[in-house]
Amino acid sequence: MQQITQQPSVTRHTRSGKINIRSGNRVSLVLRATLWTLGALTVLAFFFFDYTGFRPLQAIPETLYNLKAMFLEPKLSHFGWGEAAMQVAITLGLGALATVFGAAFAFFLALGAAENLSVPWLSKSIRIVVAFVRAVPTVLWVLIFAIAAGLGSEAAVLGMLFHSVAYLVKAFSEAFEEVDPKILEALRSTGAGWWQTVVHGVLPSTFTYLLSWTFLRFEINFSVAVAMGAAAGAGGIGFELFMASGFYFDLREVGVITYMILAIAIVLEVLSTRLKSRVYSAS
Amino acid sequence: MSLLEVNGLTKSYQPGNPILKDVSFSVEAGEFIAVIGPSGAGKSTMLRCLNRMVDIGEGQVLFDGRDVGAQNKKGLRDVRKNIGMVFQHYNLVPRLTVIENVLHGRFGYKSTLQGVLGRFTEEEKRKAFDLLGKLGIAEHAYKRCDQLSGGQQQRVGICRALIQDPKIILCDEPIASLDPNSSRIIMDHLKTISIEFGITCIVNLHQVDVAKDYANRIIGLRKGEVVFDGPSPLLSQRFTDEIYGMKTAVEMRELITV
Numbered sequence: 001m002q003q004i005t006q007q008p009s010v011t012r013h014t015r016s017g018k019i020n021i022r023s024g025n026r027v028s029l030v031l032r033a034t035l036w037t038l039g040a041l042t043v044l045a046f047f048f049f050d051y052t053g054f055r056p057l058q059a060i061p062e063t064l065y066n067l068k069a070m071f072l073e074p075k076l077s078h079f080g081w082g083e084a085a086m087q088v089a090i091t092l093g094l095g096a097l098a099t100v101f102g103a104a105f106a107f108f109l110a111l112g113a114a115e116n117l118s119v120p121w122l123s124k125s126i127r128i129v130v131a132f133v134r135a136v137p138t139v140l141w142v143l144i145f146a147i148a149a150g151l152g153s154e155a156a157v158l159g160m161l162f163h164s165v166a167y168l169v170k171a172f173s174e175a176f177e178e179v180d181p182k183i184l185e186a187l188r189s190t191g192a193g194w195w196q197t198v199v200h201g202v203l204p205s206t207f208t209y210l211l212s213w214t215f216l217r218f219e220i221n222f223s224v225a226v227a228m229g230a231a232a233g234a235g236g237i238g239f240e241l242f243m244a245s246g247f248y249f250d251l252r253e254v255g256v257i258t259y260m261i262l263a264i265a266i267v268l269e270v271l272s273t274r275l276k277s278r279v280y281s282a283s
Numbered sequence: 284m285s286l287l288e289v290n291g292l293t294k295s296y297q298p299g300n301p302i303l304k305d306v307s308f309s310v311e312a313g314e315f316i317a318v319i320g321p322s323g324a325g326k327s328t329m330l331r332c333l334n335r336m337v338d339i340g341e342g343q344v345l346f347d348g349r350d351v352g353a354q355n356k357k358g359l360r361d362v363r364k365n366i367g368m369v370f371q372h373y374n375l376v377p378r379l380t381v382i383e384n385v386l387h388g389r390f391g392y393k394s395t396l397q398g399v400l401g402r403f404t405e406e407e408k409r410k411a412f413d414l415l416g417k418l419g420i421a422e423h424a425y426k427r428c429d430q431l432s433g434g435q436q437q438r439v440g441i442c443r444a445l446i447q448d449p450k451i452i453l454c455d456e457p458i459a460s461l462d463p464n465s466s467r468i469i470m471d472h473l474k475t476i477s478i479e480f481g482i483t484c485i486v487n488l489h490q491v492d493v494a495k496d497y498a499n500r501i502i503g504l505r506k507g508e509v510v511f512d513g514p515s516p517l518l519s520q521r522f523t524d525e526i527y528g529m530k531t532a533v534e535m536r537e538l539i540t541v
Contacts, residue, residue, distance in 0.1 A: 183376050188336065190444075195398065
């Protein structure tokens, strides 16, 4: 006890005189204040809702009925299974197109963006542009391209491509920067040029990462393509979903389409896991 | 004319804190030189100035009559293809096979397209296998490099340097990560190379006894300055102490045990 009282400047005490074990800096203070404010605002918000026409006793059973119709009694009525499969294939195609082209463009841009392979001005400018492109949501890019290409699959692919490139440039360039600098040093010391260093040093070391990032992006692009089918008239299963829900109010068809999208998502997930374990076990 | 000439090489990473101070020496073809000195003495930096892996500060490095510091991109590649380099951590591409890694040594001779496509002649491939055989690892040629032990990986590194047909090989602490037995094998190979192929070797080491056993000539660096340069038998205990800046071994032991 003697020792503690001898070092008053080292130990901090709470107001009640106990020894404090948190560092108690400004960050935690701000964090706590923010959480309290948000909590209070949330509670307060409930008092300002417009409750007219809200009858919970009626709303809950009706919602349950809708959900039952959607997920327990799924049925196609406006198109057949062959047509449905075709539409899913179109959506997959939109996603694949945007991903494949996106990955190809992103590979070269990422080489310019990686700090260990490029010059500072180039890497910085690519990063800034790419960060800007990424900050704008994919849907907005699609709508922007719709001005030039008209609403439809062209605008959707272009918009998705734009965002995919930006996303993959970041992922790829970070993978490139993880390459052991010793490998690059060794290749340069043999007199290898830049392209040779990239193809035989950087590429083999990062190939699995590039592959798994690309596949991840494909999964994202598939779900974006579904949304684009509805929002930008890009066709595919998304458009059918839009028609079934917004035009025909056919909840049972919506159910079938939802299940189909879910099935594809699961298949993609399984494939990506398989692919990864295969590539990694080979490496 | 000597193969390599270093005149007044001064290099600093931060201004006012030079890591190499006015280093000068010249190297004749066929020499086996050990560079010794404590960590931070500037051994690695000096070695990397010779093929401009780090930029040469002040002073001049002449390799085969060419001013290394004044070369443009193409000239520098040409200089580098004539200088093999062996590293402490082998610096191989771990996911590629042994033979692929060895053939990387030929990139200096290739056009960009040939190199990118990985087109190697039969002659080059045969030579790669010959070298692997000479260093006793031909049976691992198709294995991935990360499956090999440290000593075997270092031998791959040496093959990669040799296939360049270099006039000189720079070795940066080639045995610092290896056990004594593998170290001996690597040093024996380097010695054989220098005698058999007449390739000049400059080897950074921290083990003074290894340097004395293998090298014809020793350069001692301390705090960026050359404090010893001469035939290895002349490196006396007094010089060793000066290089490492410490008291005699007996005093040292006393210090540790007390």
